Structures are given as structure tokens and as C-alpha cells.
Amino acid sequence: MERKIDYSIARRRMVQEQLAARDITDRRILEAFMEVPRHLFLDEAIGARAYDDCSFPIGYSQTISQPYIQALMLQYLSINPQDRVLEIGTGSGYLTAILSLLSKEVFSVERMGALSRNAEEVLSRISTGRIRLKTGDGSNGWEFYAPFDRIIVSAAMAEGPDMLLAQLKDEGMMIAPVVSDNEHLILFRKRAGAVASERLSRCAFVPLLKGVE
Ligand code: SAH
Secondary structure, eight states: OOOOOOOHHHHHHIIIIIIITTTOOOHHHHHHHHHSOGGGGSOGGGGGGGGSSSOEEEETTEEEOOHHHHHHHHHHHOOOTTOEEEEEOOTTSHHHHHHHHHSSEEEEEESOHHHHHHHHHHHHHSOOSEEEEEESOGGGOOGGGOOEEEEEEOSBBSSOOHHHHTTEEEEEEEEEEEGGGTSEEEEEEEETTEEEEEEEEEOOOOBOOSSOO
């Protein structure tokens, strides 16, 4: 029998104390974090700690980021409800679920087949917006569905993100942790074919790796 524990109090505290009490002011983002059951994307033994102010292992040496960092990246990206979003690094699928509530459709690429399949299974159990997942090397983006209004990268890129920027629409924005930029979050904006980049806060992410597993 499936254990049904109500984590909505833990979830509300997470939203109030870790997001709203800091600098997350976008109501749609706060509502999305209130809606998605983060604990389902983590090991059951983690329980209510899924809503703690920290990252957690999701298996295969990968981690789900701290909720605040995820919310901050989303706030910088200012996603519109009609946007098509490309996500690199599906991981647990938690951010994919959040993204789907903020946009029209999410296309998410993960290099580890086992993580992608697990994310698909969890996502099928909750109500989300439109989501397409695939196993692949996200450094190449997802050409078939390009161009995208927004791109979010959840693993630290060592090299220039030219391949991904090529799949960004004009007036589009992309956020990525970039190692060569001293591991800072970088916000890229495309305007009239030219790309401007802005260095945001420092961050620590698992590395973007080559190939699929
Ligand atoms: N946002 C995710 C956490 C992602 S951790 C969540 O909410 O759970 C970063 C993920 O990027 C890991 O799952 C890792 O396997 C994946 N990754 C690393 N390199 C990649 C690549 N080249 N293409 C696609 N995914 C990659």
C-alpha cells in the first residue's frame, strides 16, 4: 500500500522561508513550488527533509539543486506562459515539473537513461504541463524542436554554449552555470542575432558531461 503523508506544510514553509523571505517575488514561481511535490522526486527515506534548504543526491553521483537556486534561475529567466523551454539535465525531473507549470511546453534532455526513465515515471504520477523527455547529450540541444524561447542548463558547462545559443529564438534568454567564467551563473540574451551575456551569482553545479550512459 502506498504511504500517503501530507507534506504540504513542509512545502509551504519551504516557499515562505527559503524563497519568499529571500528575494523570490514572482508569484507564479512561488505558486509552482507550492504545487509540485518535491519529495516524490527524491528517495522516500528522505521524507520531509526533501523540503530542506539544501541539495540532495538523486543517484548516479548526481544531485538535485537547492530549491532557492532553482527558483533564482527561474526568476532570472522570466518565463512567459506561452514559451517553449529547453532544459538540459532532467535529473530527478523536479525542475522539469516546475518549468511545465510556468511555460507552454518543456523539452528536457538527460544524458543518463536511468535518470530520464525514472523522471518520466514520477512525472506521469502527478499533474504537470506538457513535457517531452529524451536521453541524449544536451550539449547538442534538441535540434528537432528548436528554436526555443528559453533555455535552462542545470549542469556546469566547461565550453562555450554556442550550440545551445544557436537553438535560442531571437529575443530569447538562456541561463547556465559556466565553469570557464569562474563558475558563475550566466544569463544570455539574444537580440537581433547578437548575444549579450550578464554574469550573475557564483554557484556550484555538477559538471556537464559528454555522451550518454
Ligand atoms: N534540475 C535537476 C538536477 C540536475 S543535476 C533536478 O531538478 O533534479 C544535473 C543533471 O545533468 C544530471 O542528471 C546529469 O546527469 C545531467 N547531465 C550532465 N551532463 C549532461 C549532458 N551533456 N546532457 C544532458 N544531461 C547532462
